Every structure is written in C-alpha cells, then in structure tokens.
Amino acid sequence: MADRYAPEQIALAKTAKETREIWKSGKKVAMIGVENAYPLALDTANVKKFFDQGARYMSLAHNGHNQFSDSNTGEYDSIYMHNGISELGKQVIEKMNYYGIMVDISHPSKEAIQQTIAHSKAPIIASHSSARALCDHPRNLDDEQLRWVQANGGVVQTVAFGAYLEADxxxxxxxxxxxxxxxxxxxxxxxxxxxxxxxxxxxxxxxxxxxxxxxxxxxxxxxxxxxxxxTPPVDVADFVDHIDYLVAQMGIAHVGISSDFDGGGGIEGWQDASETFNVTLELVKRGYSQEEIEKLWSGNLLRVLEEVEAIAKSLQEKTRA
Known part of the structure; x- marks a missing residue:
C-alpha cells in the first residue's frame, strides 16, 4: 500500500536498518504488526508466510482466548483456556524467534506473559501497555511483569489510551x-x-x-x-506520568511510546500525529535528555528488533550447520 498510494512519502521497513535508512531519506516509516495470531490457524508454517509478507511483531492473542494463548480478558470472568499458553503457542514462539518476529505481550494474560517470556529465546515487547500501579486495568502491566520484561531485555511501550492512564x-x-x-x-x-x-x-x-x-x-x-x-480529559501530562513510572521501575532502556490511534487511542494534546510534538515537549519539561527521548521514541524498540534479528540469524545458522 505504501508503494501504491504514497511512495514518495512513506515506505515499508522490514529491518531495523531499513527503518533508519527510510527515516534518513525523509520518508515516514511503516511496519507491519499482527495483533492476533488467530489467523495462523493450526499450521505453524504460516508464521513464515506472515514473515514473508512483512510482519515483524505479533501477539499470540488479542481480546479473547484462542488456540495459542489466554487473553487478559480472562480477568473479567476468571475463565481461561490454557492457564497461559498452549503447546501450539510455544511452537509459534519458537517459529517467531527463528524467523525474526518480535513477540508482543500487550494483550495476553499474566500467566501467558510469564510463560511467553520464559519460552522465548529473544527479547519481547509490550507494544501498547502502561503501568498498572497507576491505573488498575488488565491491559496494563503490574510491577512484577515490568521486572520480567526488564530481565528479558524487552520494551514496554506506554500507550496513549485514556482508560489505561487515568480510568476515573x-x-x-x-x-x-x-x-x-x-x-x-x-x-x-x-x-x-x-x-x-x-x-x-x-x-x-x-x-x-x-x-x-x-x-x-x-x-x-x-x-x-x-x-x-x-471536567478535564486525560492529557499528555497523565501519559508522561506513566513514562516516568516505567522508567523509574525498569530503566530508560526498557520504555517506549505508542499511540494506538487506530484502536481508540488519543488523549488531550495528542489526538493525532500532528500533535506528537506535545509529548516530546512534556518530556523535555521533565528533564529528559535528547538521547533519552530518542530511546523512548524509537531507539529502544529498534534495539529489540536488532537483537531479535541477530538471534534469528544465529538459530538459522545452527539449523544449516
């Protein structure tokens, strides 16, 4: 679609290197993520097909349990399918590690997240979740989960979704x-x-x-x-409160930023891409350096992608040896 509709403005990136090259050329960067692995059906060979189509991160489950993993939605009724991830889910993680797809843990259940991190050979990401200590929502990560991600070398991308930042x-x-x-x-x-x-x-x-x-x-x-x-709405200051908390708990290297504009995201001061500067401005006001802000906006996520790529290359070389 990038090539068809706006080739002079945006391009699809499939590696961290391509991401940087496209950005340096002056174009916007697009990457493909799969928010629910359900379409893989029961055939783990489909992971390779998704990779070949450009998918570079994928969540085992979304807002509901599936053949691979339990969802965070199990917290509403305490009903789960697998008490974590299934054997098929473990195979999908192995395939994702092998081909170089980042595993996304934003939507699965706590048990599924713990088992995913334990099973993955590569760092994982929470593509759009915030701090549960500040807002008690199943889609957010509690302090124990934050420690798991930190130890794994992954990244939690704070999300600009009002209900996950200041629910009341x-x-x-x-x-x-x-x-x-x-x-x-x-x-x-x-x-x-x-x-x-x-x-x-x-x-x-x-x-x-x-x-x-x-x-x-x-x-x-x-x-x-x-x-x-x-009646003030949730705003950029509330959003950066979560960034502050995550940085304090995990360190700057494990925190990122996400909007979720296509899924209901958007807060006062950051309703669309044209207002993105307001987030950076708030970070500057709170004392974040240019280097730290670069890590939050993209550096940390690209670091994880590079590590995922390197691990995939190593696994493939072992197979060929």
Missing part, C-alpha cells in the same frame, strides 16, 4: 462529553451514531458521516472547550 478521569470526561454531544446534536439536528452503527455503514456512507461529524464538532467547539475546563 477518563470515565467522567467521556460521560460528560457524550451527554453534551447528545444534547447539542438534538439541538443542531445532527444524528449521532453509536460505534456499532458506524461499523454497519459501507465505505461511502462512513466517509459521508465522518464529514458531517467533523462539521458538527466544529460547530460545538466552544461548548466542548468549556466542558474541558470543568
């Missing part, structure tokens, strides 16, 4: 915002759709609705500004 603050603002939008939409004659209603629209209908929604948002910006003064 996020809930209060979201409820107040939705109530205000409902009130003003009725007044302005605009029909707000639920998430499920949006998903039911075809592409053309969705684009049309999104354009109308943008105009509606523009028309109520004064009222929304007043709401934010009365």
């Amino acid at each position: 603050k996020h809930k209060k603002y979201t409820e107040a915002k939705e109530a205000l939008q409902r009130k003003l939409s009725q007044k302005n004659g605009f029909q707000l759709l639920t998430t499920n209603e949006e998903r039911a629209l075809d592409f053309v209908e969705l684009r049309r609705y999104q354009e109308k929604y943008k105009r509606f948002q523009q028309s109520i910006k004064d009222e929304m500004h007043q709401l934010k003064q009365q």
